[in-house]
Amino acid sequence: MAGMEVEIDETDIKAAGGAALSDGRRGLRIHGWEIETSKRSILTSPELQLWEEKLKTTHFPEMIFGNSSLILKHLASGTKIHFNAFDALIGWKQEALPPVEVPAAAKWKFRSQPFQQVILDYDYTFTTPYCGSEKVDTNSEKAGGDILDGGSSVCWEDCEEKIDMVALASKEPILFYDEVVLYEDELADNGVSLLTAKVRVMPSGWFVLLRFWLRVDGVLMRLRDTRLHCVFGENSFPVVLRESCWRECTFSALAAKGYPVDVASYNDPSIISERLPIIKHKTQKLIFNTKTTNL
Template structure:
């Protein structure tokens, strides 16, 4: 999706592009930025394996790519990156999916040495975003100190207004970032992406983990966040997480195709997958 908006249009809705060399914009108290970088090199991979205490990573890890949404007055920052997502994968430690091709996959990492599949090779993650707060201090000039925090997300019954999101409101900024991807030795796909779009009234994002193990299993874990700008002082972020999952056998029993080629686009087939978990939270962003 290509979005072309000139500076005059941005200014009319209280927005401006980030300085040259950065991709994103500032709008009504928010700074939204995306960063796209190449996959990790072999040295980076070794460092990540040490930090994560694993000898397994996805084939393609875009470790320096990220999406950052920062509320300027409060310093509240919601961001998305591959390292934290893989930390979640390591912590959840799901049992490996049993597949007919398992014998073949035992040799995927070390061709001359049999490797037992004793880890979740699908890299399924419960990750729904990262949080930090930047604190500005005055030491001759303003600097920022960033530390880990736990923002107070409350359970809620409110839902993201998808009808409003489907309106013809102009899109001021759009981007999609791949965080990691693995083709499961040509037996499917494991993909984590985050998409963001900014309109004059709000921002919206979709973090999606999509797994298809050909002939065996499909898994979809979506996290959506929506923030209406309002007066910009104490905005509310709604966050919906929805996990769906089904085996090819179960789908076939319902009359759906059993051919993997029919399931290349998760957006099209998501409604066929039964929900196994759904929860909604909201965050009241308080200005400092």
């Protein structure tokens, strides 16, 4: 879905049984789902201070789009799957990976204290295990779609099924597409740390790619992808699969395999992902609560 420019055809949306969201919101409602993206500017200083208090840290990416989000709501069951920067940073803090060793890091990373020697004691790459947030709200329609505190958790079960990437590559009208940047850090011009969420809606279903992409120039590359695919059901529950794939490799290991190690060769994670070995892979299926769902 990288770099896609999509012309949205209202006729295609109507033919597929969908409708654009009202009140100026970006997204659409289709087959019992409400899909919405919100893209806002980076956090203000007061907002960032509040995040510092909540997350109990003063370490943050350079650019946090804390009010941006991607939300997918299954209206009948109250199931809400959403993607946001705050929850992703909770995951980063909880995982607490050791900092990537970079010889010049003490010189370039700490922009707020450029003339002081500071010890790297946290994961400055903001790598996160985050694969999305979810909740079930049985009163979602009454609450205008908002999740209430009384909601329950969404259930994901491990499965052997795989997302059909071949079917996703078929020529099908794209009813809606958007990309939401959640946070980004250029590692003081020594690489990139980027978390994005992309969504694509077709007549047959929707597809989401949540991607964390890290490149520490000359040292390490890390790619953590979470793909979600929903196949719209006809008089049945929709099938939603979630597939997580983590890849990681050092520049020295790539050089040993004969791959180039210049930074210019590694600007697009979609192109080079196959060069990075898989270190973790898991597929799960969303289990809907049939007692509260009335499709």
